[in-house]
Amino acid sequence: MSEPTLLNNEIRDWLMDCGLFDQLLPADFAAASGYFSISTIAQGEAIFHEGDAGSFMCIIHTGQVSVQKTNSDGQTVIMATLRSGRAFGEMAVLDGERRSASCVAASNCQLLNLGKDSLEKMLNDAPKIAAKIIRALAVSLSKRLRMADGQLLSQQV
Template structure:
């Protein structure tokens, strides 16, 4: 059992460190950690592909992830580079739609993953904590959308 406790403590520390969940109480991180998994991926590994069903989301703890979309000509184009603390894959988990982009490990990475089924279980078992996590993800998505809107406007001027 100590190995599970050690892993949960490590995941708790990573969740606290990522900066996404500032509204959670210290004890909330302990509970939330039980629903997340730790995953190591090698450089070049495809984490998921555009059009896949969204069964999990990730928080990047270490490494770099390349986000790519297929353009009108069928060419894959890098649209973003993600670094430590960034959540990704959450849109498909939250809205049930297919993946909007392909994510590839641009270096060896360490990820916290939250499966859609684990999120559903957290909603049933610890709804207050799950709601805070979902709200934090929604706020992060909203910020990204506002930034994109600002960038698009700046390009038009």
């Protein structure tokens, strides 16, 4: 196995910083880093559009991302503004469905990306680490769903 590159070390550090993968061991972060990439997105740039095929997910390292949906009148509605440490786009990567919303850089952003193909490769190469990553994403999604359920309930009272 080759020596980790500076880029892999940076990705490993970003993965450790994001707080999403508390169940991973230090060696897991190093192994997982080879499957992620880094991208820089300028403010106002679309990361993906509602309805697109979901070929990758992201974790925000720096910056903010606006989650937007088009309502029945064709107007864009901001559903949420995501900050560093948040994952997005993971639903489409996990379930193979189309994007449920558009994501646009609300400021200049640095993102960690995990492609669907890379996740599949990780599942084959390092299944225990991939399982920890998928479990962490599932827990994150579960928390968000519970929060949304609570918000729906409070709106009905």
